[in-house]
Amino acid sequence: MLISSHAVSVDEKGRVNIPARFREHLYSKFGEQLVLLDMDGCIFAYPLEEWRRRFSDKFSQLPTYRDDVRRYVRSMYGRATECVLDRQGRLLLPSRLRDSAQIEKDAVIIGLENKFEIWSSENWKKQLSETSDVFEEDGKDTFIELEF
Numbered sequence: 001m002l003i004s005s006h007a008v009s010v011d012e013k014g015r016v017n018i019p020a021r022f023r024e025h026l027y028s029k030f031g032e033q034l035v036l037l038d039m040d041g042c043i044f045a046y047p048l049e050e051w052r053r054r055f056s057d058k059f060s061q062l063p064t065y066r067d068d069v070r071r072y073v074r075s076m077y078g079r080a081t082e083c084v085l086d087r088q089g090r091l092l093l094p095s096r097l098r099d100s101a102q103i104e105k106d107a108v109i110i111g112l113e114n115k116f117e118i119w120s121s122e123n124w125k126k127q128l129s130e131t132s133d134v135f136e137e138d139g140k141d142t143f144i145e146l147e148f
Contacts, residue, residue, distance in 0.1 A: 002111030015090040023089045032085045038100035043118040
């Protein structure tokens with residue numbers, strides 16, 4: 001399972017080192033192929049199998065005679081990029097995605113079970129602050145109830 005957060009550096013070619021535990025999980029369960037998508041101010045990284053389960057399989061069942069459906073599917077596929085982890089466990093982040101997520105030198109990789117997100121360090125700090133504010137203001141009415 002992909003959980004936890006890891007601070008990483010982006011090298012001059014736009015690559016990040018994927019944490020060893022994440023790589024082990026990806027290789028053993030999904031392989032090395034990923035689909036990257038810019039969304040919510042970060043880069044979502046889906047193992048190819050997970051992308052297919054969450055999106056491709058569902059998109060194929062949508063009514064493509066509808067203009068709004070075609071625009072949505074076009075947007076998702078148009079923004080997505082397939083990539084492969086290299087032998088050193090690095091992931092090349094295309095410049096278009098880095099720019100969209102405002103990732104320059106320092107980034108944070110956040111594990112979310114079967115996918116992970118890559119944030120600029122600055123935007124991740126803002127996200128944490130905003131999330132904390134939501135919980136303090138709205139409390140348990142905002143989300144499902146969790147027991148800690």
